Structure formats: structure tokens, C-alpha cells
Amino acid sequence: MQRARVLSGVQPTGALHLGNWLGAIRNWVGLQETHDTFFCVVDLHAITVPHDAAALARDTRNTAALYLACGIDPEKATVFVQSHVSAHSELCWLLNCVTPLNWLERMIQFKEKAVKQGDQVSVGLLDYPVLMAADILLYDADLVPVGEDQKQHLELARDIAQQRINARFAPRDAEGEPIPVLKVPEPLILKEGARVMSLTDGRSKMSKSDPNEGSRVNLLDSPEVITKKVKRAKTDPVMGLEFGNPERPETDNLLGLYALLSGKGREAAAAECAAMGWGTFKPLLAETLVEALRPIQERYNDLSADPAELDRVLKAGSERANAVAQATLERTREALGFLKAN
Numbered sequence: 338m339q340r341a342r343v344l345s346g347v348q349p350t351g352a353l354h355l356g357n358w359l360g361a362i363r364n365w366v367g368l369q370e371t372h373d374t375f376f377c378v379v380d381l382h383a384i385t386v387p388h389d390a391a392a393l394a395r396d397t398r399n400t401a402a403l404y405l406a407c408g409i410d411p412e413k414a415t416v417f418v419q420s421h422v423s424a425h426s427e428l429c430w431l432l433n434c435v436t437p438l439n440w441l442e443r444m445i446q447f448k449e450k451a452v453k454q455g456d457q458v459s460v461g462l463l464d465y466p467v468l469m470a471a472d473i474l475l476y477d478a479d480l481v482p483v484g485e486d487q488k489q490h491l492e493l494a495r496d497i498a499q500q501r502i503n504a505r506f507a508p509r510d511a512e513g514e515p516i517p518v519l520k521v522p523e524p525l526i527l528k529e530g531a532r533v534m535s536l537t538d539g540r541s542k543m544s545k546s547d548p549n550e551g552s553r554v555n556l557l558d559s560p561e562v563i564t565k566k567v568k569r570a571k572t573d574p575v576m577g578l579e580f581g582n583p584e585r586p587e588t589d590n591l592l593g594l595y596a597l598l599s600g601k602g603r604e605a606a607a608a609e610c611a612a613m614g615w616g617t618f619k620p621l622l623a624e625t626l627v628e629a630l631r632p633i634q635e636r637y638n639d640l641s642a643d644p645a646e647l648d649r650v651l652k653a654g655s656e657r658a659n660a661v662a663q664a665t666l667e668r669t670r671e672a673l674g675f676l677k678a679n
Contacts, residue, residue, distance in 0.1 A: 342373040342375065342479050343373070343374045343375070344472065346378060348382050348383045348545075349379075349397040350383045352399070352555040352556065353399075355553065356553065366408040366409060369414040378417075378418045378419060403637060405650065415654050415657045421658075422659050428665070432470055432502075436493075436497055440496070441466060478520070480522060481523075482524075483525070498520070535553065536569075539589065554566055570619070571587045572588065572615050578610040591618070
């Protein structure tokens with residue numbers, strides 16, 4: 338029986354952090370055992386805001402290496418860099434030409450980021466969701482892991498596939514039934530660990546764009562840095578830790594991290610820490626974080642010492658990704674009426 342296909346990716350903007358791992362990459366490791374998985378480093382998305390060219394190249398390699406260090410197996414999953422597959426850009430243009438402008442103007446993330454950039458906001462930032470749609474639709478993905486903040490983008494991809502391509506351009510079979518041009522994907526919502534919050538604000542998601550470095554634990558932070566960040570993490574004056582109290586978001590977040598990374602689960606972690614003070618809990622959490630990240634950091638260092646191996650993995654991944662993507666692109670081009678090149 339053919340496995341359902343899953344596609345996902347992370348931007349190479351800055352260092353990957355705990356939220357990227359627990360909210361996405363750690364779940365990918367399990368998915369590669371049960372699904373046909375495609376994981377890309379979405380570097381084209383990284384230039385929708387002003388960027389440094391040297392940093393982009395460095396961060397793209399680092400992100401790919403961290404995919405592998407976190408347990409993505411290139412023998413089981415397709416790992417590649419988005420810009421190495423030119424079909425992403427071409428399908429994006431084709432989808433641009435059938436996507437209503439007002440669909441993009443209502444996107445929440447564009448509104449939020451445009452306010453921050455002011456007059457410097459780029460067309461790319463507005464068009465970001467169409468490129469994301471192209472990413473997803475190119476690979477005939479059945480499922481796309483998404484957090485709550487990305488559900489709107491997936492819905493746009495579904496709308497473009499259903500309403501703007503399949504409904505208008507699908508060819509007909511011998512019985513006159515439409516043959517879908519693009520597969521319409523479904524969301525895959527991963528509950529536990531899907532939303533890791535900031536160390537400085539338990540109501541805000543941990544983010545690479547937060548100017549406060551202390552708000553996140555990066556996957557490559559040293560034990561000393563991790564300990565310092567946890568020690569300075571925002572807490573409250575209440576003795577004992579608990580889940581589910583809306584007045585204690587930082588407590589919920591930190592205890593949740595301990596439950597996940599210790600492997601004890603929420604019930605056991607809550608029981609263990611119910612009467613624990615912060616002076617006891619924070620060193621325990623820091624030690625748990627350090628030990629959880631140690632194998633990732635060791636594997637990353639091994640990969641960094643052998644750049645040719647990473648190049649080999651990315652080349653093989655891009656070749657497989659290209660084969661799948663080109664088939665979808667040609668199918669779409671033909672449906673839209675473009676002549677085949679001789």
C-alpha cells in the first residue's frame with residue numbers, strides 16, 4: 338500500500354531553536370517511518386525580508402545539517418534545498434496569475450509583518466503564501482504538518498488548487514469527468530509539543546525573529562548558555578508547578594518542556610513538580626535540556642567536519658525532489674495551455 342506523502346520545511350533564518358525541533362522536526366522523525374516524507378530548507382522564503390547573503394548561505398547549510406542531526410534519515414526521507422528545485426519558482430508564477438490579490442491582502446501574517454517593515458515591505462512578503470502553496474502542491478502532498486499560525490496558508494493552498502486550477506483547468510476523461518490537476522492536501526495537526534512558547538513571555542511563541550536572544554534555546558547553545566537562559570526565564574512567585582492555569586502561562590510552558598524532554602509525560606511531570614520551587618526546578622530543567630540536545634550537537638559536529646557528506650545528501654535529495662516536482666509542473670503547464678518544448 339502506497340504511503341501518504343508529507344511535505345514540510347523550515348526557513349534558514351537564524352539558528353534553529355527548541356520550538357523548531359519540538360514543534361516540527363522531532364515529529365518529522367516519526368513521520369519518516371510511516372509516510373513518504375519530503376523535508377526542504379525553504380531558503381526562497383528567507384529573502385522576503387532584508388537578508389545578508391553570506392548568512393543565508395551559511396544558515397542554509399546549518400539548517401540542513403540540523404535536520405540530519407535531529408534524526409532525519411536521508412535513506413528514508415527526501416531532504417533538499419528549496420532553491421535547488423527551480424519548479425518552485427515557476428509554479429509560483431503560474432499560481433500567481435490565477436490567485437486573486439484580495440486573497441493575499443487578507444493574510445494575517447502579511448498584515449503583521451508589513452506593519453513592522455513599513456515602506457520597505459516587499460512584493461515577496463505579500464506573495465509568500467503563493468510560494469508556500471507551490472511548495473506544497475508540487476509534491477502531491479497528502480498531508481502538511483501545520484501549527485495554528487500556518488493553517489490560513491494551507492487553506493490558501495487548498496483554495497488555489499480546488500477553485501483556481503482544478504475547477505477551471507482540469508481536463509476530462511472519456512466519461513467527461515474532471516481529472517484533478519493538483520492534489521488538494523489535508524492539514525496534519527500535531528498536538529503535543531506543537532507550540533513552544535518564549536522563555537520571556539509565556540503567551541508568545543518562541544521565535545527566531547525575537548530580538549531578545551534569551552527568549553529561546555537554540556539547538557546549538559552550549560550547556561553554559563542553556564543554563565543561563567533557563568535561570569533567567571520568566572516565572573512567577575507561586576510555589577509549585579502545574580498545567581492548565583491561564584494565569585501562569587510561563588509555568589505551563591516550562592513544565593511542558595520538562596515533560597516532553599524528560600520523556601516522563603505531563604501527568605508524571607506534574608506530580609513530580611507539584612510542590613517544587615523554582616530554585617529546584619530550573620536547574621532540573623536546564624540539565625534535562627542539555628542532555629536532550631547533547632546527541633543532536635554531537636551529530637551536528639560530525640556532519641560539520643564532513644561537508645562532502647552533507648553535499649551528497651542534498652544533491653540526492655534535490656534529484657528526487659526535482660523528478661516529482663517536474664512531473665507536477667508539466668501537468669500544470671499543459672492544463673493551463675502552454676506548449677510543450679520540443
